Amino acid sequence: MPDRSYLDWPFFDPAHRELADAIDSWAADEIAPHEDQEDDVDALARSFVEKLGKAGWLEYCVPADCGGKFETLDVRSLCLIRETLARYSGLADFAFAMQGLGSASISLFGSDALKQKYVTDVGRGKRIGAFALSEPAGGSDVANMTTEARPYDNGDGDTYILNGTKTWISNGGIADQYVVFARTGEAPGAKGLSAFVVDADNPGLEISERIDVIAPHPLGTITFTDCRVPASHRLGEPGDGFKVSMSTLDIFRATVGASALGFARRALDEAIARAKAREAFGQHLSDMPVIQTKLAEMAVQVDAAALLVYRAAWTKDQGAPRVTREASMAKLYATESAQKVIDEAVQIHGGTGVVSGNTVERLYREIRALRIYEGTSEIQRLVIAGQTLAGSEGN
Ligand code: COS
Numbered sequence: 321m322p323d324r325s326y327l328d329w330p331f332f333d334p335a336h337r338e339l340a341d342a343i344d345s346w347a348a349d350e351i352a353p354h355e356d357q358e359d360d361v362d363a364l365a366r367s368f369v370e371k372l373g374k375a376g377w378l379e380y381c382v383p384a385d386c387g388g389k390f391e392t393l394d395v396r397s398l399c400l401i402r403e404t405l406a407r408y409s410g411l412a413d414f415a416f417a418m419q420g421l422g423s424a425s426i427s428l429f430g431s432d433a434l435k436q437k438y439v440t441d442v443g444r445g446k447r448i449g450a451f452a453l454s455e456p457a458g459g460s461d462v463a464n465m466t467t468e469a470r471p472y473d474n475g476d477g478d479t480y481i482l483n484g485t486k487t488w489i490s491n492g493g494i495a496d497q498y499v500v501f502a503r504t505g506e507a508p509g510a511k512g513l514s515a516f517v518v519d520a521d522n523p524g525l526e527i528s529e530r531i532d533v534i535a536p537h538p539l540g541t542i543t544f545t546d547c548r549v550p551a552s553h554r555l556g557e558p559g560d561g562f563k564v565s566m567s568t569l570d571i572f573r574a575t576v577g578a579s580a581l582g583f584a585r586r587a588l589d590e591a592i593a594r595a596k597a598r599e600a601f602g603q604h605l606s607d608m609p610v611i612q613t614k615l616a617e618m619a620v621q622v623d624a625a626a627l628l629v630y631r632a633a634w635t636k637d638q639g640a641p642r643v644t645r646e647a648s649m650a651k652l653y654a655t656e657s658a659q660k661v662i663d664e665a666v667q668i669h670g671g672t673g674v675v676s677g678n679t680v681e682r683l684y685r686e687i688r689a690l691r692i693y694e695g696t697s698e699i700q701r702l703v704i705a706g707q708t709l710a711g712s713e714g715n
Contacts, residue, residue: 331630343404351408361536368415373445381420382443395633399578406582410686414537422449425499425568429555450495452486463510469502478551482544492540493527506559513561535685573647574632577654584658587665618661625654645707652700655690
């Protein structure tokens with residue numbers, strides 16, 4: 321039985337504890353049987369979106385004015401759901417997370433018309449969203465992106481013309497809509513970007529490549545060639561793009577930590593079960609100090625990650641305007657420590673740990689990208705250092 325004692329921590333309300341139980345029993349029934357059917361990831365990702373929508377879980381990804389559960393996104397709920405889904409299936413967690421990441425910029429900064437058209441159905445699982453920030457020349461240096469959105473007045477209203485390439489785009493190829501960040505040139509660097517919502521079938525938008533990765537999920541490169549987007553599809557004011565992207569990542573970075581935490585918890589559970597079952601030299605592995613030391617280190621890392629993840633989520637839910645430091649710490653520590661926990665779980669499994677199809681082998685592949693996407697560990701350290709130095713000014 322997995323350790324559930326952390327749900328008694330003061331970060332949570334009674335409703336969160338009920339949510340954690342409800343999503344866990346739903347996932348046990350609905351997801352576990354699909355775990356290994358990853359032949360057609362597009363179809364499986366779509367089916368997860370549909371199921372999550374039907375069961376009402378995607379209502380946690382959108383705000384109340386778009387049919388969601390809460391007035392603003394409740395980050396603790398997002399984290400509890402991601403953590404739980406990740407324990408069962410990385411792809412189910414991915415499908416859930418992308419509905420949130422792909423729509424939050426619209427729900428935070430879009431007009432009422434855009435919210436109704438593009439967010440409400442994401443929360444029902446009837447439209448699939450995506451977040452197109454990274455470019456071939458770099459995903460980390462957002463302020464230097466080169467995709468361009470040139471204002472153009474065609475006589476019947478304002479339009480932008482998009483040209484450029486976005487890559488590593490999750491849901492690229494299956495999304496119905498993309499939140500796209502582009503240079504509009506109000507100022508050099510970060511202050512000259514804007515964000516737009518673009519329909520997948522908008523002429524000039526093409527999925528130019530699909531990308532296969534070690535833990536399969538829908539992923540692609542998108543090319544914009546003279547792609548005309550109405551100015552009414554801009555999110556916020558011209559020049560707000562960097563703020564739109566960072567405010568969205570401030571919410572979702574903590575949830576990436578939660579996903580890593582789910583993978584780590586599953587790995588720890590698998591390692592404990594293996595250590596109790598496997599005998600060597602006349603005793604169970606769990607009786608050997610060398611294995612006990614590993615399990616102890618793993619348990620500490622899981623709890624430390626959970627504390628940072630739920631501290632960040634709780635801080636945001638208390639209404640903090642920015643949780644950049646807390647979210648970066650949560651993402652950095654939870655993803656890096658999950659990699660170590662999973663690696664030890666593989667080690668405790670011995671040869672079976674690297675056999676294709678073994679749960680810990682799958683986790684070993686699933687965790688890797690989380691140290692890269694939504695800001696690499698190196699970027700998180702830069703952010704944390706910047707915030708820490710700024711916080712110590714005057715000392
Ligand atoms: N929320 C709101 N505003 C923010 C912000 C945040 N989280 N982070 C920065 N800003 C503001 C800053 O306050 C600054 O505004 P002022 O000039 O008015 O002070 C402005 O945005 C520029 O910030 P900064 O100077 O820190 O920008 P940099 O170009 O140095 O880059 C990093 C900052 C590297 C942290 C940013 O580009 C980043 O997070 N990169 C990683 C992106 C990423 O996650 N990519 C993966 C793709 S998504 S899957």
